[in-house]
Amino acid sequence: MNKPVVNDGTVGKALEVLDLVASLGRPVRFTELLSLAKFPKASLYRFLQTLTNQGMLSYDPKTQSYAPGLRLVRLAHSAWRQSSLAPVARPYLDALAEKTGEAVHLAQLDHGHVLFVDKRKGTDNFDTLAQAGKVAPSYCTGVGKAILAFMSEPARNLALQQQAFLKYTPATHDNTDALAKELNEVRADGVAYDREEHEVGIISIAAPILTDGETVIGALSIATSTSRHTLDALDVFRPALLETATQIANAASTWQFPTQN
Amino acid sequence: MNKPVVNDGTVGKALEVLDLVASLGRPVRFTELLSLAKFPKASLYRFLQTLTNQGMLSYDPKTQSYAPGLRLVRLAHSAWRQSSLAPVARPYLDALAEKTGEAVHLAQLDHGHVLFVDKRKGTDNFDTLAQAGKVAPSYCTGVGKAILAFMSEPARNLALQQQAFLKYTPATHDNTDALAKELNEVRADGVAYDREEHEVGIISIAAPILTDGETVIGALSIATSTSRHTLDALDVFRPALLETATQIANAASTWQFPTQN
DNA sequence: TATTTTAGTTCCAAATAATGAAACTTAGTT
DNA sequence: AACTAAGTTTCATTATTTGGAACTAAAATA
Structure with missing residues (x-):
């Protein structure tokens, strides 16, 4: 079974539908959702009504299809400002990106997956939400492994349990033993x-962000392509990367939330 | 009464709580929420549990406070890509920003409020979600008025009804008659x-984005400060602004949704 | 330290809302 | 016109939510 499905009643079910629509990444019609979700016709219909009503979904009557709604963007603005490391980390990311001239990624863990909350990239840096908000698996990314390695064992197991282990490239770990060994x-x-x-072609070096040198709250990476650097060459960035991670950790521990919008 | 409160059952109530937490813009404790929300203690408690459980809220046990959760950022990524004009409009915004050298804003209407979905700014353009996702009132912003003016009358009335009319500056309209006249x-x-x-000090010129020269789907503005330009001087940008608005409208009408993440 | 106050959590019977099979309506085919 | 598929509504049954009150834990005060 893929889903442990903690019971969060009606709200949980509605959010499941919302997630489903969002995960498809394109407008979907009722029937398609019906075939994907395990809800009976009438129930699914009512969930969609409610979510649309609430602005969590948008509905296009012309194509009769549903897509995630703009209310989410509004809510996320709030979430990003308050619950992510991004606002605190911003100046340090800027500095690191400038110093190294490489792409810098800031990520946190969400439901066992890596969630990118900010990025810096030499070429196109006006990428707003197209980049922030992206998710990736944790077991096969630099930031993911940096976070996993420093989590408590129960938390890590829970996180790993939420992954679907896919072999994205020939180099992807295909057994948890190899992964466990690497995390050590x-x-x-x-x-x-x-x-x-x-x-394929993308490599990175990543460092965890640890408060009190203990609790992982996120990770930071410098990513590049094999055409620009070899894996070994990435070690040049190690000192700067670790220093930035420490700076962010310090800043985060003394972080006061903004008083006004 | 401020709230028409359509009945969306449990889901609607839970989302109301989510909105409340998000609107405060800082971590909040249970008691404060209890005083703000109209729900009985036990009900509010259960909503917060459920939302936290679902990752829509995050809970910090140390300070015993709630904040919007990262799941929202993940969902918003999807919403932004699918339901906002931003992905289609991107190249045109880039071009306009480069051509004029001024700050360019792209906005859509959400619950009667202006929601900025993308921005370009000469000075700091790596502002990600800190900028996208921001909301502003529609009756006293350039983009807001551009959208309102071209909406159908019932839709406009509904939108205006959802606003709290505040006098932000001496120049803010303080009666709906003056506003109606200006919209004409x-x-x-x-x-x-x-x-x-x-x-104060911020001025802009804004154009609606109209599909088939009829339906408003958003607006576009060039914003600057009184120290840089006079209001009249903004008219230099009118042709470029209108042209970009048309380009975006055309692109939007033929827009095919991205097939893959 | 004892006592009071405040904040947060749990209980449970009553009230309410969600459920889903089936009937129905509408739009699109053949 | 008949048929088919997609979307919407109905309603008796069932399950969940509700919220007052009781409880527990933590903090403030005596």
Whole structure:
């Protein structure tokens, strides 16, 4: 079974539908949703009505299809400002990106997946939500492994349990033992590498962001392509990366939430 | 009464709580929410549990406070890509920003409020979600008036009804008659101006984005400060602004949704 | 330290809302 | 015109939500 499905009643079910629509990444019609969701026709219909009514979904009568609604964008603005590391980390990311001239990613864990909350990239840096909000698996990305390695064992197991293990590239770990072994190394070494495990040609070096040198609250990476750097060459960035991680951790621990919008 | 409160059952109530937390813009404790929401203790408690459980809220046990959760950021990524004009409009915004060297804003209407879905700014353009997702009143912003002016009368009345009319600056309209009169002018003229009505020192020229020259789907503005330009000087941008609005409208009408993430 | 106050959590019978099979309506085919 | 598929509504049954009140834990005060 894929879903442990904690029971959150009607609200949980409605949000499940919302997630489903969002996950498809394109407008969907009623019938398609009906075939995908495990809800009876009438129930699904009412959930869609309610969600649309609430602005969580938008409905296009012309194509009779549903898509995630703009209310989510409004809510996310709030979430990003308050619950993500991004606002605190911003100046440090800027500095690191400028210093290294490479793409810098900031990520946090959400439901066992890596959620990118901010990015800096030499070429196109006006990418707003197209980039922030993206998710990736945690077991085969630099930031993901950096976070996993420093989590408590129960938390890590829970996170791993929420993943679908897919072999994205030839280098992707295909058994949890190899992964566990690597996570030990990461813990000892202090940084994690992505060795083309998620995308061919993309490598990264990542460091966890640890408050009090203990609790992981996120991770930071410098990502590049094999055409620009070898894996070993990434080590040049290690000191700057670790320093930035520390700075962000410090800033986060003294972070006062903004008083006004 | 401020709330027409359509009945969306449990889901609607839970989302009301979510909105409340988000609107406060800072972590909130149970008691404060209890005093703000009209729900009985036990009910509010259960809503917060459910929402937290679902990742729509995050809970910090140390400070015992709730904040919007990261799941919203993930969902918003989807919403932004699918339901906003931003992905289609991107290249045109880039071009306009480069051509004029001024700040360019793209906005849509959400619950009667202006929702900024993308921005370009000469100085800091890596502002991600800090900028996208922001909301502003529609009756006293350039983009807001551009949209309102071209809406059908019932839709406009509904939108206006959802506003709290505040006098942000001395120039803010303080009666609906003056606003109605201006909206007529906007409809005749084709562009709307923000004459420091929302923020002192900030002015803008805005154009609606109309599909088939009829239906408003959003608006576009060039915003600047009184220290850089006079209101009259903004008219230099009118042709470029209108042209971009048309381009975006055309692109939107033929827009095919991205097939893959 | 004892006592009071305040904040947060749990209980449970009554009230209400969700459920889903089936009937119905509408739009699109053949 | 007859048929088919898609979307919407109905309603008796069932399950969930509701919220007053009781309870527990933590903080403030004596």
